[in-house]
Amino acid sequence: MLGNILVNALMNAGVYAMLAVGFSLMFGVARIINLAHTAFYMVAGYCIFYLVSTAGLPLPLAILISIVAVVVLAVVVYRLLIDPMREHETTVLILTIALALVLQEAMLLWFGGYFRSVPAATAGYATILGVRVSFQYLLTLGVLAGALVAVWFVLMKTKLGLAIRATAQDREIAEVMGMDESRTATLTVAIASALAGLAGAIVAPLYILEPRMWLNPLTIVLAIAVLGGLGSLKGSLFGAAIIALAESLVVFLVPQGAFLKGAFSLGIMILVLLIRPEGLFGVAFEEER
Amino acid sequence: MPEVPETLGAPEALLEVKGLSVRYDTAVLLNDVTLRVDAGETVGLVGPNGAGKTTLLRTVAGLVHWEREKKRGTRAGNIVIEGQVVFGGQRIDRLPPHGIARLGLVLVPERRRPFRELSVLDNLRAGAYLVRDPKEVTRALETVYGLFPILRERGGQLSGTLSGGEQQMLAIGRALMTRPRLLCIDEPSTGLSPRVRREVLAKIKDIGRTGITILLVEQDVSLAFALTTRNYILSHSRVVAEGTSEELMADERLRQRYLGVAGTA
Amino acid sequence: MVRYLNWLWREFKGEILVLPGRSILFFGAVALLALPLVFRHPYALRVLTMASIFAIFAASWDLISGVVGQLSLGHAIFFGTAAYTSALLNLNAGLPPVVTIPLGALAAVVAGLAVGIPCLRLKGQYLSLATLAFPIILAGLVMVFSSVTGGELGVSGLTRLAPTRLKEYYVAVVAAIVLILAVWKITDSKVGIIFHAIREDEVAARASGINTPLYKVLAFCLSGLFAGLAGGLYAHYMRIAGPSTLSVLTSFQPIIWVIFGGIATIYGAVVGVFVLFPLVEVLRVAPELRMLLYAASIVLVLRFMPEGLAPWVIDRLERKCPRCKEHNAFTRRACRVCGTALRVPQEKGVPSGG
Ligand SMILES: Nc1ncnc2c1ncn2[C@@H]1O[C@H](COP(=O)(O)OP(=O)(O)OP(=O)(O)O)[C@@H](O)[C@H]1O
Numbered sequence A: 001m002l003g004n005i006l007v008n009a010l011m012n013a014g015v016y017a018m019l020a021v022g023f024s025l026m027f028g029v030a031r032i033i034n035l036a037h038t039a040f041y042m043v044a045g046y047c048i049f050y051l052v053s054t055a056g057l058p059l060p061l062a063i064l065i066s067i068v069a070v071v072v073l074a075v076v077v078y079r080l081l082i083d084p085m086r087e088h089e090t091t092v093l094i095l096t097i098a099l100a101l102v103l104q105e106a107m108l109l110w111f112g113g114y115f116r117s118v119p120a121a122t123a124g125y126a127t128i129l130g131v132r133v134s135f136q137y138l139l140t141l142g143v144l145a146g147a148l149v150a151v152w153f154v155l156m157k158t159k160l161g162l163a164i165r166a167t168a169q170d171r172e173i174a175e176v177m178g179m180d181e182s183r184t185a186t187l188t189v190a191i192a193s194a195l196a197g198l199a200g201a202i203v204a205p206l207y208i209l210e211p212r213m214w215l216n217p218l219t220i221v222l223a224i225a226v227l228g229g230l231g232s233l234k235g236s237l238f239g240a241a242i243i244a245l246a247e248s249l250v251v252f253l254v255p256q257g258a259f260l261k262g263a264f265s266l267g268i269m270i271l272v273l274l275i276r277p278e279g280l281f282g283v284a285f286e287e288e289r
Numbered sequence B: 001m002p003e004v005p006e007t008l009g010a011p012e013a014l015l016e017v018k019g020l021s022v023r024y025d026t027a028v029l030l031n032d033v034t035l036r037v038d039a040g041e042t043v044g045l046v047g048p049n050g051a052g053k054t055t056l057l058r059t060v061a062g063l064v065h066w067e068r069e070k071k072r073g074t075r076a077g078n079i080v081i082e083g084q085v086v087f088g089g090q091r092i093d094r095l096p097p098h099g100i101a102r103l104g105l106v107l108v109p110e111r112r113r114p115f116r117e118l119s120v121l122d123n124l125r126a127g128a129y130l131v132r133d134p135k136e137v138t139r140a141l142e143t144v145y146g147l148f149p150i151l152r153e154r155g156g157q158l159s160g161t162l163s164g165g166e167q168q169m170l171a172i173g174r175a176l177m178t179r180p181r182l183l184c185i186d187e188p189s190t191g192l193s194p195r196v197r198r199e200v201l202a203k204i205k206d207i208g209r210t211g212i213t214i215l216l217v218e219q220d221v222s223l224a225f226a227l228t229t230r231n232y233i234l235s236h237s238r239v240v241a242e243g244t245s246e247e248l249m250a251d252e253r254l255r256q257r258y259l260g261v262a263g264t265a
Numbered sequence C: 001m002v003r004y005l006n007w008l009w010r011e012f013k014g015e016i017l018v019l020p021g022r023s024i025l026f027f028g029a030v031a032l033l034a035l036p037l038v039f040r041h042p043y044a045l046r047v048l049t050m051a052s053i054f055a056i057f058a059a060s061w062d063l064i065s066g067v068v069g070q071l072s073l074g075h076a077i078f079f080g081t082a083a084y085t086s087a088l089l090n091l092n093a094g095l096p097p098v099v100t101i102p103l104g105a106l107a108a109v110v111a112g113l114a115v116g117i118p119c120l121r122l123k124g125q126y127l128s129l130a131t132l133a134f135p136i137i138l139a140g141l142v143m144v145f146s147s148v149t150g151g152e153l154g155v156s157g158l159t160r161l162a163p164t165r166l167k168e169y170y171v172a173v174v175a176a177i178v179l180i181l182a183v184w185k186i187t188d189s190k191v192g193i194i195f196h197a198i199r200e201d202e203v204a205a206r207a208s209g210i211n212t213p214l215y216k217v218l219a220f221c222l223s224g225l226f227a228g229l230a231g232g233l234y235a236h237y238m239r240i241a242g243p244s245t246l247s248v249l250t251s252f253q254p255i256i257w258v259i260f261g262g263i264a265t266i267y268g269a270v271v272g273v274f275v276l277f278p279l280v281e282v283l284r285v286a287p288e289l290r291m292l293l294y295a296a297s298i299v300l301v302l303r304f305m306p307e308g309l310a311p312w313v314i315d316r317l318e319r320k321c322p323r324c325k326e327h328n329a330f331t332r333r334a335c336r337v338c339g340t341a342l343r344v345p346q347e348k349g350v351p352s353g354g
């Protein structure tokens, strides 16, 4: 039982963390609340489904192509639609909602409203702590951990990462130090959407695909990003762990818990905000004129 | 493109501001401002609150133009910039701030504005963003540490937790890391105790001695005039006087109107 | 009597006809009231009835999010609370719509307190994202207590809003006109000025002695009241209250309508609903492409009118007097209030300082 909860939580935490880190980065650097963020995750899932089931490509190649496709899509949309509107905050908000709806409808149009699934990459399972864990799960966990370490490395150890962190703090001063804000923002969008794409790609064999699959993760990701503190990497990781664990506990321990898991995690978010209005690791953004 | 030297400017003019006006909607922030800073000089810019000193530095650093480009089409976007800013013989008034930084003009902003959630070392590294050679970064770091030893001690600390004086040193150090030709410093002494104030200003004097050109905005006129070669007085968006510290101090009218109550925060 | 009519006409001419924007809204309302005299297609009436109800909902969102600047991503909490309350009271206590709808709205006001008070501590984006949570939490509870709420299926079989389609239409249209005028009056009142001040600069508003927390909670309650009235009307019109009234998409709808129409204006909310809601219906000609075209047209319009549709049109039909800031029809040469010449295209006279 406990083992089940932990394994489940770990997996969800990884996926949520990938989505939340991207969302949070994009908010921090480009200052957009991207409500279409998880729609890109959905697109990646469908992309894989198409490439594997219809085009018959091997899964790793399909994953790679899907991520590239999602990144290209996200960057093009960002440069064409969002970037020119960035000063109109509320307009950006509904642009991203509309964008999510467009993607949802496009998926519906091409793939129909049925539930789809992608065959797993590996068969078989291992027994850990008395829990049967499929190799697919382990593989997924490995990829998740690898991706998060890679993001951490980019952010903390590279010049791009320095520019991202500095711009998230104070974009005017970052510019004054020679950092091209528009380029940094675009690259951040690329990284964030790559993470969303990867998340979508690796859960495709485990979860079920349907055109509304972006909605639930979206609320969870918003909760995590707020809970952890908007713009904070550490916050996203901790927030994802907290929410994923809470969800698993509710689902396993509370009768009808599946209905309550969203409510429960959002309840936690509100509680945390009441105690710390800027989130657990909130960054107080420098006021700009 | 080789620059044809203008007849009125001596060849070593590093920064020239010509007939610069800035308006935010109907508010006039700068009105036909003309000034120059020659290479190697430390030039002071003083004047009452709201005179437009910060606006001048922000315009020179490209931030006003950048703000205008970003906000174009919004309600707050009606910003007008007229006139020219020439740096090292090149017009920079249409460049983005990062392009201006690349040419060697850097701003130490009002209220210091360190990247608060970044460590002191990362702040300095952010300053060296444009420096490609890691060896040069190390050398610049050593220079900054030589000037402000406290920053070496505080390397791992989050800059938001530094004291006001330390934050000011960090802001100056961060700007020096870009290896600038012109350092524009906006009110470095505000909010500091008299002792730290003198210390910071002394360091600025040292920086000037190393050959870096400085444009200094300062409330504390007596402190500022002690290290500047030439000064401009800005009032109500206009330049009202120009001259060496002695000349300006000798003018009774100016002293009473603009320089008199200097020295107290 | 004649004198009274005369006065009415002068007021009408002076207050409404002078401005193209106001004239459009006025004649739009008149057209809505007169339409059934000439045209009673049940489907068209249905679309306009729904649009009227949603216009109230949109205006309530604009009140809290646009005017007061507390951008709510969870407005479904008010709509859904009222819908369920009205529905349950109607079914279990047998109360008629005239009673259940106000009571539902009252419940939404309580929800306004429940959301507004915790959110006092939150600012900006944090507040927006926190509000998103409330309807989802309530939806979770609705699912768990399915014996009362009907779970996935909701509560159905409510009394009709009015006995005939036509009467239902008039109930919705009149309610919309009255309630939206009320919202607009609020934003135009003393309280409204304080609301605007809070949006512009909350710190300054507090510094000038305004009890901003009180006014923010008040705004949440008022917004909840109007959204609740819309929710109750909706439940009785559809004769069902289901979990979709609490869904994220229900929260997003007013955001789309209002920002499309023009935020913080109230009339923009109305314009947004009456353009977009029928548009979705027209797009039924291409059922698969419907939502796609809908979203795409929103994106396109906003790309070129970033402040929204209504302000864009108004900017072209009316001109603001440079001196007294009053609006004037584009045809006028001099300001109707202070007489300043208006025919200076774009070039704003810049006072030379100093
Ligand atoms: N974005 C803006 N829109 C409108 N007016 C502005 C804006 N920014 C600054 N101002 C106004 O322009 C004037 C000049 O401001 P500025 O900050 O340049 O003055 P300053 O000389 O640096 O003053 P201080 O000594 O107080 O720092 C002030 O009256 C200020 O209120």
Ligand SMILES: [Mg+2]
Pocket: B053, B054, B055, B110, B186, B187
């Ligand atoms: Mg200043």
